[in-house]
Amino acid sequence: MGNVISSQKHHYLKTKELKETGFESLIEVSSCVRGAIIELVSDDSCGDAINLLKAAKVDRSLNLDDLGDNTDGWLTKRHESAGSATVTLCNDSKIVGIDIDTTGFTDSCPSCASVEGYQYSTMTHLFSYNQWQVVLPQSRINADSHNFFSIKDTNVYSSVRLNIVPGGGIARFRVYGEISPDWSDTSKDYNLASANLGARIVRWTDQRNANNPSILFDNGTEISDGWLTPRSRFGEGRNDFILIQLATAGILESITIDTTGFGANLPENVFIQGCYSEDIDPHHDQFASWTCLVSYGPVGPADETVFYNSYKKPVTHIRLYLIPDGGIQQIKVMGKPSKKDKKQPLLIQPSAKEKSIQDWVKKQEDKVVGAMIDQYNKRSAVEQLNVVDHTTNRSKRLRSD
Structure with missing residues (x-):
């Protein structure tokens, strides 16, 4: 497929069903139900960008042409060379999956899309920086379809930016991940x-x-x-x-x-x-x-x-x-x-009596091994070489047999 992008960190999933992606067990951190919002949009003259975050399924009939006023998605005006929509996630999160849903958008579907994540990092107590990181590089997307991408990224992001080339229509933008809240304030409930x-x-x-x-x-x-x-x-x-x-x-x-x-x-x-x-x-x-x-x-x-x-x-x-x-x-x-307790081991711990027996056996084994080493060290250098040669020759005979 010409529109497939694949790498160690980004992979296009050929499926069109959410249940086949493995994302269902994750949290949709871009959902408006959870409090995610549109922070900034380059242009949404023909379709409100807030539609990107709606939980409801797309009404495909509203996106099939430009004749209606009620578009169920984000749609820029004509002749835009590019467009972008910035989403503040419900909380700081690691991103595992993305769905760029173009349901209903055929002629007005963008050719490519990319996603960036906004990361706040503190390098030292005196220096910190904010920057955008590439989460999904520019990739071909299909019209009137779900476009699922799996993401391998350990960074934590507070916002994401969806970029499209050229301007056009996106029905839903769903980001699936793992929330990484800040628990540093130990005095707070x-x-x-x-x-x-x-x-x-x-x-x-x-x-x-x-x-x-x-x-x-x-x-x-x-x-x-x-x-x-x-x-x-x-x-x-x-x-x-x-x-x-x-x-x-x-x-x-x-x-x-x-x-x-x-x-x-x-x-x-x-x-x-x-x-x-x-x-x-x-x-x-x-x-x-x-x-x-x-x-x-x-x-x-x-x-x-x-x-x-x-x-x-x-x-x-x-x-x-x-x-x-x-x-x-x-x-x-x-x-x-609170700090998590150590998980109880699956194996049953030996009783005090059994443990004392095990310790005694180990001590006896150590004594035998120690006596053998002492006896070996008391021999002359020639006798020690003979022992080594005898052991080596015996090993060779066993391998040849």
Whole structure:
């Protein structure tokens, strides 16, 4: 393919489906839902650049020609030799994947695109610098299509700049990566369950009937923005749960349950557990031990209910149960980042008695080896050479056999 660019750091993916890229497990750090914004644009006379960051799928019919006024993408005016749009990411992030989506743009699609990242670096206490780094060099892109690129880059960026040649139309610009927040202020309490700091939902019950939960965002006001479970039937409670990997391990101060928008659909109680695990999903960690953080606590309608925590060991995951069913808008887990504990070894440690036996055996082996070396050193130089020659000849005979 003439429009494929490939190198050790940048690779064009031939697939047109997100699920085949491996980016689904990453965070879309350029989404306006997470707070990403258009910082600067060279020209968007024919299509607003904010469309690049929309979470909704592209309405292809709006981009097929220039006759309509409602373009669902970023479109520059005609005869522009180039165009650029600068995006402030939701947080400082490492970039792993990019999608330059040109759905609906055929004749007005640019020929090439490139991406730069804005990096802040401190070399010394007295000197620091800001600069743009090439994340994706100028590459050919396809019209009316997804253009996925995998990126290998260890740098952390706060903003990215999409450049197109010539000017034209881009429907969506999605940047997938790993958020790298600044935890340097150890005196500050952070919302460790914030999606913008890197927290994520790794498991929840009844994925077929329950809505896709989004309780890690702080901009929800309606039921569709939160998490609502199906109603219980036949007098039995559902007790659905959601499992959250916190942004980092932390000592928790409080847990807030926000029920804004759930005045008539809130649960009667919540039950919350916490654990420490280095696995993404602690359900696969045989050493994960769950501790009760909130035991059957009632929550108020369309309000924030705060539960203060007395457990003072590091926690990496939260498991929230809604009893017997209902919904919430958001969960906030306030706490201070902590150093991670060393993971418990998989092998069972020997008992004190077994260890003493092992130490005794090792000492005996050392004595035997030491005696052999002493006996060898007491021989004359001629005798030592004879031993070496005898050993060498014996090895040669074994190889020849």
